[in-house]
Amino acid sequence: MATRTRRVGPRKSLFHSIYIVDSFKGLWITMKYLLFRKKVTIRYPEERRQYSARFRGLHYIKTTNGVENCTACMLCPTVCPADCIHIEAGERADKEKYPVRFDIDIMRCCFCGMCEEACPKDAIKLSGVYDMSAAKRTVYDKEFLLVQRGNK
Amino acid sequence: MPWCLIDGKNVEFSDGATIIEAAGSAGIFIPHFCYHPGLGAPAQCRMCVVEVEGRTKLQTACSTPACEGMIVKTGSERVKQVQKSTMEFLLINHPLDCAICDKSGECMLQDNSYHYGDATMRTVEERRTYADLEMGPVIKKNMNRCIHCTRCIRFGEKVAGIAEMAAFGRGGSTEIATLDGAELKTPYAGNYSDICPTGALTLKDFRFKKRSWLLTKTAAVCEGCSRGCAIEVHHADGVVYRQVARENLRINRYWICDEGRFLYRYLGDPERVRQPLVSGNISDWVSAAGVAREMFNGGRVMVLAGEDLTLEEAKELLDFVRPAGAGIFRFGTPQVCAARDDGDEDMILRRKSKTSNLHGLQQLGISAFDGRPSGTVLVVRGGRAVIPDLGGCKVIGAGVFQGGETTDFEAVLPGRAFLEKGGSIVNCDGIEQRGVSVVPGPAEAKGLGDILRLLGRGGD
Numbered sequence: 001m002a003t004r005t006r007r008v009g010p011r012k013s014l015f016h017s018i019y020i021v022d023s024f025k026g027l028w029i030t031m032k033y034l035l036f037r038k039k040v041t042i043r044y045p046e047e048r049r050q051y052s053a054r055f056r057g058l059h060y061i062k063t064t065n066g067v068e069n070c071t072a073c074m075l076c077p078t079v080c081p082a083d084c085i086h087i088e089a090g091e092r093a094d095k096e097k098y099p100v101r102f103d104i105d106i107m108r109c110c111f112c113g114m115c116e117e118a119c120p121k122d123a124i125k126l127s128g129v130y131d132m133s134a135a136k137r138t139v140y141d142k143e144f145l146l147v148q149r150g151n152k
Numbered sequence: 153m154p155w156c157l158i159d160g161k162n163v164e165f166s167d168g169a170t171i172i173e174a175a176g177s178a179g180i181f182i183p184h185f186c187y188h189p190g191l192g193a194p195a196q197c198r199m200c201v202v203e204v205e206g207r208t209k210l211q212t213a214c215s216t217p218a219c220e221g222m223i224v225k226t227g228s229e230r231v232k233q234v235q236k237s238t239m240e241f242l243l244i245n246h247p248l249d250c251a252i253c254d255k256s257g258e259c260m261l262q263d264n265s266y267h268y269g270d271a272t273m274r275t276v277e278e279r280r281t282y283a284d285l286e287m288g289p290v291i292k293k294n295m296n297r298c299i300h301c302t303r304c305i306r307f308g309e310k311v312a313g314i315a316e317m318a319a320f321g322r323g324g325s326t327e328i329a330t331l332d333g334a335e336l337k338t339p340y341a342g343n344y345s346d347i348c349p350t351g352a353l354t355l356k357d358f359r360f361k362k363r364s365w366l367l368t369k370t371a372a373v374c375e376g377c378s379r380g381c382a383i384e385v386h387h388a389d390g391v392v393y394r395q396v397a398r399e400n401l402r403i404n405r406y407w408i409c410d411e412g413r414f415l416y417r418y419l420g421d422p423e424r425v426r427q428p429l430v431s432g433n434i435s436d437w438v439s440a441a442g443v444a445r446e447m448f449n450g451g452r453v454m455v456l457a458g459e460d461l462t463l464e465e466a467k468e469l470l471d472f473v474r475p476a477g478a479g480i481f482r483f484g485t486p487q488v489c490a491a492r493d494d495g496d497e498d499m500i501l502r503r504k505s506k507t508s509n510l511h512g513l514q515q516l517g518i519s520a521f522d523g524r525p526s527g528t529v530l531v532v533r534g535g536r537a538v539i540p541d542l543g544g545c546k547v548i549g550a551g552v553f554q555g556g557e558t559t560d561f562e563a564v565l566p567g568r569a570f571l572e573k574g575g576s577i578v579n580c581d582g583i584e585q586r587g588v589s590v591v592p593g594p595a596e597a598k599g600l601g602d603i604l605r606l607l608g609r610g611g612d
Binding site for chain 2: 071072073074075078089090091096097120121
């Protein structure tokens with residue numbers, strides 16, 4: 001059977017087929033956003049974006065009068081689906097039970113916020129800090145987590 | 153057998169059984185605090201009340217004997233109301249420190265409050281507080297958490313045979329303490345923590361180590377003496393955190409001694425030999441086994457089998473040693489050479505033989521070591537038997553050793569301890585019990601069968 005070919009669609013004139021009008025239409029959109037609209041990008045890292053108060057970013061341990069709220073009850077490592085929180089409990093004079101070690105393996109963390117939800121002492125919180133990229137694998141320890149507050 | 157009707161269920165019971173026992177045998181749980189099957193029923197916590205048809209007042213299930221044809225309701229509205237009130241009353245003074253308390257997760261007060269109590273609290277008064285006195289090396293007391301169930305007082309009187317604990321003061325400010333504030337003397341003090349329904353008496357050894365819900369619980373047998381008590385090993389990630397008593401009415405009822413309770417410590421002892429040693433230096437299996445094999449096949453050999461080996465291991469050792477023509481003897485506790493020397497150390501549980509399988513090895517026909525070593529000595533033991541004086545002999549060790557014990561040994565081949573291998577042991581009453589492997593043990597340790605194969609084969 002012989003094969004027949006046929007062009008479908010409107011036939012374009014030379015004027016249409018070089019797209020000169022469409023190019024200017026597109027350029028007009030670009031110029032409109034450049035000249036007349038508000039900028040959507042920010043100058044990161046000098047400028048930071050403000051996320052909502054419910055944003056789940058980097059963890060921190062809340063303190064009250066300089067003493068960590070955490071009592072090492074182990075509810076956060078129990079509930080953690082990524083198994084990224086490691087706590088060792090101890091005893092000291094001013095506090096019956098406190099975390100000697102409190103490590104968060106941030107590479108495992110999925111920022112679900114269940115640790116914050118489970119905490120009976122309002123100790124572990126998720127801040128608004130969202131830039132946590134690092135050159136090597138990072139485990140955040142207690143000393144680091146105690147001073148991270150972000151914008152909270 | 154007489155029968156009664158509990159929650160519409162026909163329950164048969166033996167004569168003299170109380171309602172709580174009859175219900176328990178039928179799988180009906182009645183909440184309680186002061187009642188303990190091993191300690192009797194003072195019926196003072198009022199948590200176990202049930203409604204008995206024909207009796208106006210609610211009855212305490214722990215102290216009321218079940219009668220023929222009795223109709224009992226454990227969940228009627230009246231009962232629920234009383235349980236709720238009892239829980240509220242107990243929680244008036246109980247601190248809300250479950251986050252800190254070691255008992256949380258296995259606490260009767262927590263469980264009963266969850267199932268039978270009210271979620272809200274009406275009291276606004278301050279809670280009573282106590283200053284806690286030292287209770288000795290085993291038990292940590294936190295009197296604020298006490299609910300005055302008097303189980304500990306009854307344990308001292310009825311089981312430990314020493315009335316150390318007593319209730320001082322009265323009413324809500326009753327304080328449970330030792331007489332004159334003395335430290336606990338009984339060698340069964342760990343049981344105070346087991347029976348305490350709240351976190352008032354907790355183990356110092358286990359303090360803040362792990363939360364109870366993160367532990368895997370495996371039934372096992374204690375290897376501390378020839379009694380062979382039933383224990384439950386609580387472990388996580390291959391580490392044993394504690395041992396508690398398991399009910400076995402034929403052997404230890406509900407109790408274990410402190411020596412058995414803390415026996416697991418030698419498993420994770422930093423001094424334990426975990427790698428093969430040659431003349432006291434860390435080596436590898438190939439060279440250590442080579443040295444041992446040369447010694448073993450190079451002359452007269454005497455084999456000493458610890459009485460802490462399992463029956464399976466002892467049989468394996470016999471099959472290996474007897475064709476080779478070596479003499480095999482057992483060793484264990486000094487001065488306890490045979491089953492007839494093994495007697496009760498006290499009137500409760502502890503036995504004189506501090507190794508688990510003296511009776512089993514004797515049944516296998518292995519005779520006791522007479523104290524005269526000769527030639528090369530192969531010492532096989534599970535970590536508990538006391539190594540006798542081997543004056544000047546060349547010694548190969550196979551099994552579990554602590555660093556200080558192996559200074560004179562030519563070669564040490566690390567083996568597995570009882571909780572790491574499982575096997576059968578025969579206790580002082582001839583009861584054979586089988587243990588299972590609970591934790592994997594050190595990476596380099598081998599089972600006795602593998603060690604013997606390495607010793608027997610020429611080159612590997």
